[in-house]
Each structure stands twice: as structure tokens, then as C-alpha cells.
Amino acid sequence: MTYLLEPLGYGFFLRALAASAMVGLVCAVIGTYMVLRGLAFMGDALSHAAFPGVVAAYLLGAPFYLGATIAAVGTSLAIGWITRRGRLRGDTTIGVLFAGMFAFGILLFSTIPNYVGDLFGFLFGEVLGISGSDLVALTILGLVVLAIIAVFWKELLYSTFDPLAAGASGLPVAALEYLFLGLIAMTIVISLQAVGIILVVAMLVTPAATAQLLTDRFSRLLLLAAAIGVVAPAIGLYVSYWTNTASAALIVLVETAAFLGALVLGPRTGLLRVRRRMSSAQSPGSG
Amino acid sequence: MTAVATAPSVDLAGVSVGYDDRPVLEHVELSLAAGSLTAVVGPNGGGKSTLLKLIAGLLRPWTGSISVLGGRPGEHGRSVAYVPQAEAVDWGFPISAGDVVMMGRYPRLGPLRRPGPADHAAVADALDEVGMGELAHRQIGALSGGQRRRVFLARALASEPDLYLLDEPVTGVDAATQEDLMRVLDAEARSGKTVIATTHDLASAAEHFQSIVAVNRTIVAQGDASLVLDTDVLRRTYGGHLLFVGDRALLIDDAHHHDEAAGGEVHHHDDRTGAPGRRP
Numbered sequence: 360m361t362y363l364l365e366p367l368g369y370g371f372f373l374r375a376l377a378a379s380a381m382v383g384l385v386c387a388v389i390g391t392y393m394v395l396r397g398l399a400f401m402g403d404a405l406s407h408a409a410f411p412g413v414v415a416a417y418l419l420g421a422p423f424y425l426g427a428t429i430a431a432v433g434t435s436l437a438i439g440w441i442t443r444r445g446r447l448r449g450d451t452t453i454g455v456l457f458a459g460m461f462a463f464g465i466l467l468f469s470t471i472p473n474y475v476g477d478l479f480g481f482l483f484g485e486v487l488g489i490s491g492s493d494l495v496a497l498t499i500l501g502l503v504v505l506a507i508i509a510v511f512w513k514e515l516l517y518s519t520f521d522p523l524a525a526g527a528s529g530l531p532v533a534a535l536e537y538l539f540l541g542l543i544a545m546t547i548v549i550s551l552q553a554v555g556i557i558l559v560v561a562m563l564v565t566p567a568a569t570a571q572l573l574t575d576r577f578s579r580l581l582l583l584a585a586a587i588g589v590v591a592p593a594i595g596l597y598v599s600y601w602t603n604t605a606s607a608a609l610i611v612l613v614e615t616a617a618f619l620g621a622l623v624l625g626p627r628t629g630l631l632r633v634r635r636r637m638s639s640a641q642s643p644g645s646g
Numbered sequence: 647m648t649a650v651a652t653a654p655s656v657d658l659a660g661v662s663v664g665y666d667d668r669p670v671l672e673h674v675e676l677s678l679a680a681g682s683l684t685a686v687v688g689p690n691g692g693g694k695s696t697l698l699k700l701i702a703g704l705l706r707p708w709t710g711s712i713s714v715l716g717g718r719p720g721e722h723g724r725s726v727a728y729v730p731q732a733e734a735v736d737w738g739f740p741i742s743a744g745d746v747v748m749m750g751r752y753p754r755l756g757p758l759r760r761p762g763p764a765d766h767a768a769v770a771d772a773l774d775e776v777g778m779g780e781l782a783h784r785q786i787g788a789l790s791g792g793q794r795r796r797v798f799l800a801r802a803l804a805s806e807p808d809l810y811l812l813d814e815p816v817t818g819v820d821a822a823t824q825e826d827l828m829r830v831l832d833a834e835a836r837s838g839k840t841v842i843a844t845t846h847d848l849a850s851a852a853e854h855f856q857s858i859v860a861v862n863r864t865i866v867a868q869g870d871a872s873l874v875l876d877t878d879v880l881r882r883t884y885g886g887h888l889l890f891v892g893d894r895a896l897l898i899d900d901a902h903h904h905d906e907a908a909g910g911e912v913h914h915h916d917d918r919t920g921a922p923g924r925r926p
Contacts, residue, residue, distance in 0.1 A: 426781075517749045520739050524728045527727075577741050
């Protein structure tokens with residue numbers, strides 16, 4: 360019991376719990392739509408694309424939220440625009456822009472003569488070092504993203520499932536696509552401090568992927584992904600605290616473990632289910 | 647205006663459209679009245695689906711004007727139900743048949759309202775009308791091909807449209823499903839709704855539809871069911887894909903054609919520059 364209570368005595372641990380739960384929730388909700396739209400790779404692209412914005416903000420002494428938002432939203436709109444215009448597949452455009460933006464970030468980073476620990480935090484995540492004001496900003500931005508989803512969940516769902524019918528019935532499908540790309544970018548900005556650029560794609564995709572193994576209803580999928588998104592970071596943070604290891608890595612590894620667990624136990628892919636079916640088919644009497 | 651009493655539900659004048667810089671349809675003149683039940687026939691790549699997308703407002707024409715339900719295409723979207731080809735749908739999507747039909751209500755609800763009792767009643771009625779009431783909770787991927795087409799027609803019904811645009815609604819389904827779906831569409835047309843469906847089943851078109859539009863890069867001909875027995879029309883619509891046995895023309899399976907109009911298809915069509923064929 361003291362193992363559970365002891366860390367709660369520290370303000371940094373409480374802030375980390377709150378921040379990672381919020382990040383986990385927002386990532387899981389946005390990630391559910393991303394997975395259904397086939398945009399899983401987009402999360403990786405936009406988080407890397409945010410890097411030059413973070414470094415530029417550091418160089419100019421501006422808040423990192425601002426720099427990351429401008430870079431991520433700008434890149435997401437550019438991906439949407441180039442894909443619509445350029446007769447290129449979406450993944451091609453994403454590949455080009457994401458590497459280019461990250462290279463630009465590394466170039467800016469290399470102009471800084473001295474070691475900058477803060478910026479490494481954005482690469483690998485440092486939720487245990489999150490400040491009170493960062494937690495407030497992250498919570499407000501997270502609530503904004505969730506509020507927008509709460510308003511447009513139906514329209515996003517329809518345009519994801521059947522964009523032609525949705526468009527014909529009067530829904531502004533192109534505008535909804537841009538809105539969603541903007542929401543992905545905002546979600547990544549919110550997540551940068553907690554999990555870092557390199558691992559944020561796991562926070563977005565893994566809860567939804569896990570839930571997809573367990574249910575074939577959208578509403579349950581969304582709730583299950585959200586639950587995983589909120590609970591997994593708490594487990595990860597405790598393990599990180601006890602073992603004194605990297606927090607973001609543990610959060611992602613807990614989610615990965617949940618995914619593997621669902622793969623083994625899930626109703627459709629479940630290895631146990633398959634074995635049970637096989638054994639009952641082979642020896643109906645002994646089962 | 648002509649002496650026709652009612653304004654046309656769908657009207658295209660001088661319309662050309664294509665993808666990138668490759669034209670798919672040119673010089674399209676088409677007028678369909680409210681209450682009409684129309685089959686659009688023609689070879690693959692001839693522009694059937696493109697014609698539906700133009701009317702649905704999903705494609706902008708390069709030239710010409712289009713009027714749909716008295717407005718621009720897309721202007722009265724809530725009164726338009728579009729049903730895509732089965733191949734365009736992700737059948738692994740995590741939703742039930744009932745969820746799909748409820749989507750037909752979303753545009754009317756608008757962003758802030760949640761589905762209410764009236765919406766649930768409309769969904770149940772629509773599912774019953776296509777004989778799918780029992781399977782409302784089934785995930786769509788677990789349904790047969792015919793059941794999937796029934797569910798998508800139910801979604802169209804639930805949206806209470808004035809115009810139905812259906813892309814290959816009865817392709818590849820069993821005869822019973824085809825009869826059921828056509829009975830529903832016929833009833834909708836009789837109640838004053840405009841129904842336009844593409845099909846490459848000429849026998850089905852002749853049997854179930856009052857009016858037929860033959861399309862191959864333009865409107866080749868427009869008329870009643872006897873149109874599909876007109877050898878000249880068939881030759882101009884399907885070009886070299888016809889086999890003549892005596893005075894009967896047989897359509898050779900054109901499945902090897904792709905949506906992109908193959909270059910070889912163009913030469914079958916001799917009167918591209920002439921006025922589009924129209925039949926009273």
C-alpha cells in the first residue's frame with residue numbers, strides 16, 4: 360500500500376499523473392478516429408514536424424506551445440493540400456514532409472552551441488518534470504480538443520465511414536478533414552512534453568488498436584480506448600517511479616502490453632479462444 | 647421551358663467533366679422529372695458513376711450547368727441520398743447495421759443534437775422496410791452482400807430524401823434481394839421521389855425501370871425500357887463489346903474494363919462531336 364501512496368506525496372508525481380491521464384485520454388479519442396481513417400502514420404509525421412517549431416520557439420524565447428502548434432498545424436494543412444492537389448498518395452506526401460521538417464529541426468538544434476536538456480525532453484518525453492503552468496495549459500488545450508470532438512463526433516464518424524454519401528448529404532467533408540488534421544496537430548502539441556516526439560504515435564494509435572481487437576462497435580471502441588488511455592499512463596508512471604526508469608517509455612510499454620494481452624485474449628484474434636475452439640472440435644467429450 | 651408542367655428534378659445542360667485533364671463525360675444534356683425511376687446503363691469507364699457524382703455535387707463540372715432539386719448540386723444535400731458502390735465501403739468498420747442506417751439521420755440532426763426517439767423510429771422503420779429489422783445489431787462485415795445492400799438502401803430511406811442516387815445498388819446480389827430493393831425504389835418513385843440508379847445489368851434495367859439513360863462518354867440515348875432492345879443504341883453505347891446473333895445483340899462481359907476509360911474505348915464512339923442522342 361505504501362508503494363502506491365508514497366509517490367502521491369510528491370507534487371511532481373501528482374502533476375505527472377494528471378498530465379499523462381489527460382494526454383492519454385485526448386490521444387485515445389483522436390487516435391480512434393485516426394485508426395479508422397487509416398491515418399495512423401500521420402501522428403508520427405506531425406509529431407516529428409513539430410520539432411523545428413519547438414526548437415525555433417526556444418531560439419526566439421517564445422513559448423514552445425506556439426512554435427509546435429504553428430509547425431504541426433502548418434504541416435498537417437500542407438499535407439492535406441498537397442495530397443489533394445498534387446496527384447500524390449497521402450503516405451507519400453507525409454513521408455516527404457515529415458522527414459524534411461524533422462531535418463530542419465535537427466539543423467536548428469545543431470546551431471545551439473551548448474547542451475539543452477529541455478529540448479531532449481521534447482524528443483523523449485519528461486512528464487515527471489512538467490510544471491504547474493504547463494499542466495494548466497495542457498488541460499485547457501485538451502478540453503478544447505475533446506469539446507470539438509463532442510460537437511462533431513457524428514459528422515466525423517459519417518465522413519470517415521462513407522465520405523461520398525456524407526458529402527452528397529451536405530456535410531462539408533473537406534472542411535471536416537482539415538478540422539480533424541488540425542485536431543491531430545493540437546493533440547500532438549499537448550502530448551509532446553509528456554511522451555515526446557518519438558513515442559507520441561504509440562499514445563495515439565495503440566489504445567484504439569487494442570480496443571479494435573476487443574469490440575466491433577464504435578461507441579464501445581471509443582470508451583475502451585479512452586479507458587486504456589487514462590489507466591495505462593498511471594501504471595507506467597508507478598513502475599517508472601519504483602524502478603527509476605524512463606516514464607514515457609514505460610507508459611508506451613504498458614499500452615503495448617495491453618495490446619499484446621488483447622491479442623492473446625481477445626474474442627476474435629484470441630489465441631485462447633482459438634485453442635478452445637480447436638480442442639472442442641477435436642475432442643468434444645473431454646472439453 | 648417546354649410544356650412539361652413540373653420543373654425537372656435533375657437537369658444537366660452542356661455539361662463536361664473529367665479527372666485531371668482527361669475528359670470522362672462531354673456535352674451531357676439530361677433532364678429527369680420528379681417521380682421518375684431511371685436506370686443509367688453503359689460500359690465500365692463510360693461515365694455512369696461520374697454522372698451520379700456530378701448530380702450529387704461530389705464533382706464540379708468543367709463546363710455547363712446542373713440543377714438539382716431547384717438548386718446547385720449539393721445545395722439541397724439533406725434531400726439527397728447517395729449510395730456508393732459496395733467496393734467503396736470499408737466493411738471491417740466497427741459499426742452495426744443500425745448504426746449505418748442512423749448515419750442517414752445525421753445531416754438532418756446537425757452537429758449539436760443527438761439522435762432522439764423520432765430518429766430511432768425512422769431507423770427501425772427503414773430497416774423493417776428492407777427486411778433487416780432482425781439484424782440491426784449485426785456488425786456490417788458479418789452481413790452477406792445482399793444484406794449489406796439492403797442496409798445501405800435503409801440508410802437512404804431513413805434520410806427521407808427527395809432524390810436517390812444509387813451506384814450499382816443491385817450488382818452481385820441474389821434475385822430475392824434484387825426484387826425487394828426494386829420494389830422499395832419503385833414505391834419511392836411512385837410517391838414522387840426521383841430515383842437514379844446505375845447498373846450494368848441490362849435485363850434488370852429493362853425489367854425494373856421506367857426510364858433508361860445509356861451513357862458512354864455522353865448521353866447516347868434516353869428512353870423507356872425498349873431502349874435496351876435497340877441494336878443501334880446498344881452498338882453506340884457498348885461499341886465492340888456486342889456480339890450479334892441474328893438480329894439480337896448480346897452484351898459481352900466487360901469486366902476487364904476499368905473505371906479509367908481505356909484509350910481503346912474512344913474509337914467505338916463515333917459521334918462524340920455530334921449532338922447527344924435524345925429520344926422522346
